[in-house]
Amino acid sequence: MAQPSRRQFFKLMGATGAALLAGRGMARASENHEVNNDTVGMLYDATKCVGCKSCMSACKRVNSDYGSLAYERAAFDTDGLWDAPSDLSGSTRTLIKLFKESPKKWSYVKYSCMHCQKPSCVSVCPVSAMTRDALTGIVDYNKNACIGCRYCQIACAFNIPKFQWDKALPQIVKCDMCKNTNMVNKGITACAESCPVGAITFGKRKDLLSEATKRLKENPGLYQDKIYGEHEVGGTNHLYLSAMKFNDLGLPILKNEAPAEFSEKIQHTIYKGFIAPVALYGTLCFIAIKNMKGQQEVNNRTDADAAGKGESHHEP
Amino acid sequence: MSHDDYQRHDAKIITPSFLVLLTLTLIGFALIAVRFIKGIGAVSNMSDGYPWGIWITYDVATGTAIACGGYAMAILIYIRNRMHYHPMIRSAVLTSMFGYGLAGFSVMVDVGRPWNAYNFFIPSKWQANSAMFEVALCVMAYTTVLLLEFLPAVLTTLEKTEWHTLQLFMDRLHHYTGIKRPERMDERLDAVKDLGAWLKPRLDKVLIFVIVLGITLPTMHQSSLGSLLLIASTKLHPLWHTGFLPLLFLINCMFIGYSIAILESVISCYAFKRPFETKELSGMARIIPWLTAIWLTVVIGDLLWRGQLATALSLDFYSCFFLLEFCLVAGGSLLMFSGKKRESIRWLFVSAALIVLGGALYRFNVYLIGFNPGKGWHYFPALAELLITVGIVAFEILGYQVLVKILPVLPKLHARKQQDGAGRVVHQQ
Secondary structure (H helix, E strand, O other), rough: OOOHHHHHHHHHHHHHHHHHHHHHHHHHOOOOOOEEEEEEEEEEOOOOOOOOOOOHHHHHHHHOOOOOOOOOOOOOOOOOOOOOOOOEEEOEOEEEEEEEEEOOOOOEEOOOOOOOOHHHHHHOOOOOOOEOOOOOOEEEEOOOOOOOOOHHHOOOOOOEEEOOOOOOOOOOOOOOOOOOOOOHHHHHHHHHOOOOOOEEEEHHHHHHHHHHHHHHHHOOOOOOOOEEOOHHEEEEEEHEEOOOHHHHHHHOOOOOHHHHHHHHHHHHHHHHHHHHHHHHHHHHHHHHHHHHHHHHHHHHHHHHHOOOOOOOOOOO | OHHHEEEEOEEEEEOOHHHHHHHHHHHHHHHHHHHHHHOOHHHOOOOOOOOOOOOHHHHHHHHHHHHHHHHHHHHHHHHHHHHHHHHHHHHHHHHHHHHHHHHHHHHHOOOEEEEEHHHHHHHOOOOOOOHHHHHHHHHHHHHHHHHHHHHHHHHHHHHHHHHHHHHHHHHHHHHHHOOOOOOHHHHHHHHHHHHHHHHHHHHHHHHHHHHHHHHHHHHHHHHHHHHOOOOOOOOOOOOOOOOOOOHHHOOOHHHHHHHHHHHHHHHHHHHOOOOHHHHHHHHHHOOHHHHHHHHHHHHHHHHHOOOOHHHHHHOOOHHHHHHHHHHHHHHHHHHHHHHHHOOHHHHHHHHHHHHHHHHHHHHHHHHHOOOOOOOOOOOOEEEEEHHHHHHHHHHHHHHHHHHHOOOOOOOOHHHHHOOOOOOOOOOOO
């Protein structure tokens, strides 16, 4: 009596496997998502940056209340005169770093949210605390929705979202292009506004791309022949030009496919819009009830026999 | 299914092991208090590079797999129609209930803004693309299902109870403090009893639908626990990052589930001096090697397909952990393939332990060991962080120990087996 159910069980296992296989196939075959070049972003030109860090100080001045930022003291600075963050953190959204290969070869680099076209953090956030504005392309964080699970940190290929580890009421900290602060008042990000040498350009992605292409063309040999962020993880709205290799500046080498596309395809294939779990539940109910009825009949028969004490069902 | 399959284990509740576990639990909970006052950084070594530490890796990702005994037993009994295992399911459900309940509790300790968790119930905040969303809802639902599955044990006890402990307590209270027992206490207690008696047959009727839900939900969220790491394509080592993560996690939780059911039975029979359930266990052990064989085949086939087999054999840090995990699972399964070894409690215990260790190491590999966020990040759990996990596990074992002594959970011993190890007659309920 166990045979049909065992067959069904293996059928089920097979079906799960097949669904997964199909998922993999689909993920490979899928076309790229739509890149919206009318969204806004920033172009950072590392060859122009002089490392004055006015972008960092402007960011903190403008966003410290809204974004829960704070000044970070260096170990030597007992009086607390300077803001000296050593990395992006729960107090710092944007950061300038110096990379020195040799006394003659060095470059500054700016770290902040890349505002991806297909952001992993938005894809993984279970409560929609991370969102991407369809019109502006700004990837924003809503602390009133966030549960603090830190899945966005796991997901982000650039390690951008930061968590406030030392606070009893922590939140995630990341750049939101001054969406609720400087952007409202002046229509530009604080860092781009404050840059004295024009190393940070704010504008629509299409304009930034054509500006970057122009600079590449006009200055042969100056730059690496690539706009970082143009294609990485499906395209980012924060773009980079640099004379040094991007990876040397701490920007990871990434594929053009957005990781979120890969994971979402598999998840959607397994669930098929919640039809698959319902079908599974229905099938299992059918099998279980049939088995229960069979068992009751066996019980009734043994009860009727009354004498039949020996267990009739052993492993075959 | 009759409720006569089970019995209460008559023994003292306060034992030396009870006190040790209680101490560990209290230390753990004190540190949890520190975490809520001073922030997560005060008790843990987690960082922005390793935002998930031992709490998620062990308590949630591995703990729920270890708590899959109830899931695995339910498949065996209700879907594969092996009703003679039915007496074993209640203790499996109890451990699953603790495992899942405490995994949920650990999540609340781990997340930074738990007061916002109500957003999971607000449709406008739902985010169906997120594997985390799916895991969270399923785990909450499954914990509820487990509570319902366990409810008959409580109701059966309620039906027969004379409220001895409560009466005794009220008498003592009266004696020492002069507080009188409430006038209508007996009436109210009877009302509770009546409610239990009313509920039980009604619950019995729909229980099968709850049980099947208890099979569907783990199928969903155990695979999603694998899906969680799909997104980390740049951080998770290629030995483990594959589109098959959901399938591997699903099969993994099944063989861990059966193995842990064997371990639990052996350990509790040993600890409570009951006769070993060798026949049932060896029958169950027949299924495990088939599951592990499928799992190992998928692992190797996937590595071959992605061209990572050389990486797996390169004997570097990652490859060593991969090989260890692989050998533990394969070794345990080879032992279990032998019919003779399956008849021996000792070998059953050893092979099941190997498989649980290997299966758990797989989850550690995926969530922690194979996870590399980039240069400059390191993680090893802090002492306080470990003690919180230890406290939670201690609480789990403590709860199991206590509940089997006050509720009918363990399989009823047959008349011929009534003499237990100590030669004392075990009371039948």
